[in-house]
Amino acid sequence: MTVHIGAKKGDIAETVLLPGDPLRAKYIAENYFDDVECYNEVRGMYGYTGYYKGKRVSAQGSGMGMPSLSIYVNELVQEYGVKKIMRVGSCGAISERVNVRDVILAIGACSNSKMNDIRFDGQSYSPTATYELLQAAYQTAEANGVDVEVGNIYSSDMFYQDDRNWYEVWKEYGVLAVEMETAELYTLAARHNIEALSILTVSDSLVTGEETTSEEREKTFTDMMEIALEIA
Numbered sequence: 001m002t003v004h005i006g007a008k009k010g011d012i013a014e015t016v017l018l019p020g021d022p023l024r025a026k027y028i029a030e031n032y033f034d035d036v037e038c039y040n041e042v043r044g045m046y047g048y049t050g051y052y053k054g055k056r057v058s059a060q061g062s063g064m065g066m067p068s069l070s071i072y073v074n075e076l077v078q079e080y081g082v083k084k085i086m087r088v089g090s091c092g093a094i095s096e097r098v099n100v101r102d103v104i105l106a107i108g109a110c111s112n113s114k115m116n117d118i119r120f121d122g123q124s125y126s127p128t129a130t131y132e133l134l135q136a137a138y139q140t141a142e143a144n145g146v147d148v149e150v151g152n153i154y155s156s157d158m159f160y161q162d163d164r165n166w167y168e169v170w171k172e173y174g175v176l177a178v179e180m181e182t183a184e185l186y187t188l189a190a191r192h193n194i195e196a197l198s199i200l201t202v203s204d205s206l207v208t209g210e211e212t213t214s215e216e217r218e219k220t221f222t223d224m225m226e227i228a229l230e231i232a
């Protein structure tokens with residue numbers, strides 16, 4: 001057991017789906033896993049292990065934001081031997097290239113977080129996805145008939161910003177969407193030599209103002225869940 005995860009060694013699979021929302025982890029476990037066991041309820045950050053088409057896989061909430069994700073990824077990797085993490089998250093479109101409910105495979109993640117400034121002493125690090133996972137996710141999406149956009153995203157420390165047009169410069173540089181965890185996930189994956197990919201569903205658009213409900217964000221973004229499960 002760790003401070004934040006109440007699982008025994010061996011309770012967690014080598015491959016973990018990691019949504020921010022712990023109730024999305026619960027949804028994945030209840031709707032896709034056979035022989036499911038809940039291994040974590042600490043802080044309500046649910047974690048489950050089960051089987052998907054015979055493959056052992058876990059689903060664990062990360063919480064919102066990079067500090068929270070960082071705690072779970074560090075413990076999953078260092079204490080439980082996790083080797084492959086796929087974030088299945090929601091994001092806000094900051095580009096007209098993507099619309100609400102589109103699926104994005106995040107090839108890289110820009111950020112306003114100070115975490116990598118601290119790690120790299122103010123120099124710039126480019127957090128990127130694991131190529132093999134990205135390729136497998138793309139091929140699976142094609143096979144499932146799901147259109148995906150592959151591109152750069154932005155991981156923000158702030159959901160609410162005073163400047164409502166903060167994203168314009170990032171949009172001009174081709175960044176597709178904003179969320180709050182991927183830059184740290186990709187950085188930790190590189191540090192610990194594991195595989196990582198963020199598969200995101202556009203839950204709202206900062207450009208058009210269109211939105212989905214919290215229930216939709218918890219339960220209906222199934223295309224990304226199925227892509228992640230197929231390549232688990």
Ligand SMILES: O=P(O)(O)O[C@H]1O[C@H](CO)[C@@H](O)[C@H]1O
Binds near residue numbers: 019088089090179217
């Ligand atoms: O839907 P999840 O995976 O939580 O992801 C997004 O939603 C949260 C903000 O509403 C942040 O965690 C952001 O990254």
Ligand SMILES: O=c1cc[nH]c(=O)[nH]1
Binds near residue numbers: 093159178206
């Ligand atoms: O971080 C996020 C996630 C979804 N939508 C947003 O606008 N921001």
